[in-house]
Amino acid sequence: MPNIKLQSSDNEIFDVDVEIAKCSVTIKTMLEDLGMDDDEEEVVPLPNVNSAILKKVIQWATFHKDDPPLPEDDENKEKRTDDISSWDADFLKVDQGTLFELILAANYLDIKGLLDVTCKTVANMIKGKTPEEIRKTFNIKNDFTAAEEEQVRKENEWCEEK
Amino acid sequence: MLERSRMSDSPEMDTPAEEEISDINESVLRQSTEILATTTRQSPQIDDLTETQEDNIRQSPEMNEPKSESPEIKQTTQESPEINIMSMFESLAVNALTTIGNPGTNVEVKGEHPSMPKKIKRSEFTPSECSDFSDEFPIPPQRSKKKDRTIEKLPDKVLLNIFSYLSHRAICRMATVCKRWRMVAYDTKLWTHVSLRPEISGLHVGSLESLLALISIRFGPSLRYIELPIELITHTVLHELASKCPNLTHMLLDFSTAMQLHDFSEMQAFPTKLRYLCICLSEVIFMEGFMRKIYNFINGLEILHLIGTYEKVEEEEEEIYEVINVHKLKSATPNLRVINLYGINFVDDSHIDAFSSNCIQLECLAVNYCNKVTGSTMKTLFQRSRRLTCLLMNGCSLQSEYVMQVEWEKSSIQELDVTATDLSSECLIDMLTRIPNLRFLSAGQINGFNDSVLKAWIEAGTARNLVALDVDASDNLTDEALHRFLSRHGSQLWGLVMSGMPHITDQLWQSVLQLLTNAKILIMGTQERLGVNIHVDQLMDGIANSCPNLERLELRWDPENLRFSDKSQKAIDILRVKCLKLKCLVLSDGRYYEIVKANFERADRTTVVRTSTNCRVSNYYLLSNYKDLIFN
DSSP, rough: OOOEEETTTTEEEEEEHHHHHHHHHHHHHHHHHHHHSSSOOEEEOOSSOOOOHHHHHHHHHTTTTOOOOOOOOOTTTOOSSOOOOOOHHTTTTTOHHHHEEEEEEEEHOOOHHHHHHHHHHHHHHTTTHHHHHHHHTTTOOOOHHHHHHHHHHHGGGGOOOO | OHHHHHHHHHTTTTOOGGHHHHHHHHHHHHHHHHHHHHHHOOOHHHHTSOHHHHHHHHHHHHHHHHHHHHHHHHHHHHHOOOHHHHHHHHHHHHHHHHHHHHHGGGGSSTTTTOOOHHHSSSOOOOOOHHHHHHHHTOOOOHHOOOOOOOOGGGGGHHHHHHTSSSHHHHHHHHHOOHHHHHHHTOGGGGEEEEOOOHHOOOOOOHHHHHHHIIIIIIIGGGGEEEEEEEEGOOOHHHHHHHHTTTTTOOOEEOOOOSOOOOTTOOOOOOOOSEEEEEEEEEESOOOHHHHHHHGOOOOOOOOEEOSSSTTTTOOOOOOOOSOOHHHHHHHTTTSSSSSEEOOOOOOOOOHHHHHHHHHHTTTTTEOOOOTTSTTTHHHHHHHOOTTTOEEOOTTTTOHHHHHHHSOOGOOOEEEEEETTOOOHHHHHHHHHHTTTTOOOOEEETTTTTOOHHHHHHHHTTTTTTOEEEEEETTTOOOOOHOOOOHHHHHHGEEEEESSSOTOHHHHHHHGGGGGGOOOSEEEEEOOOOOOOOOEEHHHHHHHHHOOOTOOOOESSSSSEEEEEETTHHHHHHHHHHHOTOEEEEEESSSSHHHHHHHHHHHHTTTTTTTTTTTTOEEEEGGSTTHHOOOOO
């Protein structure tokens, strides 16, 4: 099985099966553009992903390498968040910072499955919380003035419980 | 002035990754420009606020007193009678302005105060950053490095992805968290599938005017799917949808609570691209006044749902009204592939005949709980519908003689639901041995489904393609017969339901589990009180070791019948760790449920474990038309 070398932003090299690496559309495109050559020691630089995160991404991709391709969710009426598998749930039991780094890596590397499951995880963190609780959880500053806040609240009155 | 500054900002927003959002923002801006132009004309005092950034700063000391706000607002409220529309338009306009990111254009209308002065005062926001702001927007990370707000590192597109998993009610709540979240919450991409039925989505549109505004601004060309409750089904709304939402392909109209039909005599337009239409019928309101206006627009329909009042009716109705004219409807919809007539008290064999006569593309027909259907037109149905692969007749009053007349060998049928239809053993044997490619069978609650049926079915070899079997409450199937069947066919099954039978205990399950290696869906147990105890720990162990592909599991045994020990946590843990694809675990409420829930909670899997009051598992997930058949 041919391998490919992935280089993290902190210059660590990871030897990865090329089929697993290709779950990343970004890497797949890079390889196609460069031309696949088994003899050469191809090193794919990934300046936006550090070694700790890249290691986790590779771990995820390895576990999910035999997953069927994700369906087009054009007709998707309802997006579920309760279909995160046990393995993924355990994999994502990390601190917020790591979770967001994983999201950024999945976004940059264009790995839909990982991006979706990490976004679902964040959505689950948001569900059921009041705006103030969300601000606390994610350390977000409320940049509305009192007047603006009242206005936004009014805009969304139709969404509230009657 | 406003428009000029806005125009100069828009090119800067076209950063490669965020093109889509900026496109949406641009169209929102364009629309809000028109709206703002209107409001500007009406409220002359706004012109003072619309000047330059510097002007805003100058005005800020006066503006900052909250007390001075109220008289102005009150004034303008009195001026404008249609405050609902206006406040929505204005807020959208302000929203649009904030998306540019240039504080100078952050203008409030109707006397409210610009936020810009507050921004200037904050330590992180220096005047030199003003010009950079619009460059960086919508990529905030550089701006918020100082306070290490990690969620702010995420680009808007990703935030949009996260929000897409939230209900619309939650999204509206998110809009109040901060300005960026408000912008993302209003992105039309989140509003492609909208239900305006309060009992479903929690959204109450207050007035028709606000709905029209929403359609035009929030939904627009992104809208694909909409659900309307009776009070919002008017010709004005439908006209607006037809003109503003050209990509609308799915619509649900809920007439079920109607007291009377609105007047549709003036309706001239209706969405023309519909492929999916679901109509929730009322018991007493005749639909012809509405239907005759839309027949000309719906010939592209591929999926039709007519939802009857089966679930709402408590006792037998004396008068049954044929509230919709199926014969006219079928002529208007020749392209139907999927027809779902659910729980409609007047539907009978003639209606099945009507549809089969005109809908030659028919692939899936469901008449669940239409208890007047006897099957007398089934033979012709199959003769005409060469593509029919799925037929669901749960709770129909099927007569065995009619079912046996069908030319099963020539049919393409793969999925069949005859639950609670009281077919005879002779009929079942006849049917099952003649259907060559049956993949899905639901035949629960049939007294005639006994051991001889299973035996004949095995011997004919026609169960070779079976992937889903539901024999819920089949009182006349013994565990030996089931064991024999599963020894032969268990390993090919993805879904197996052997619930509702007191004599089928963990003993049978334990003996067949190692065969059920491909099981995705398992339903076991019965709510009836048993004389024996179910050793649920061993069961969990068995499932964990044999069924790695398990996605949905339901245990229906009454909590009193379950025997579990202190070591139960370990068994549950093994299940959780080995069945990595498990999405749903349903148990009866009780101590065991609490233990399982606690175990899964420790793994942050709170939503996997549910009680049977808020979730049922079913083999229906395995139907090939499952997505098309979902309604309500």
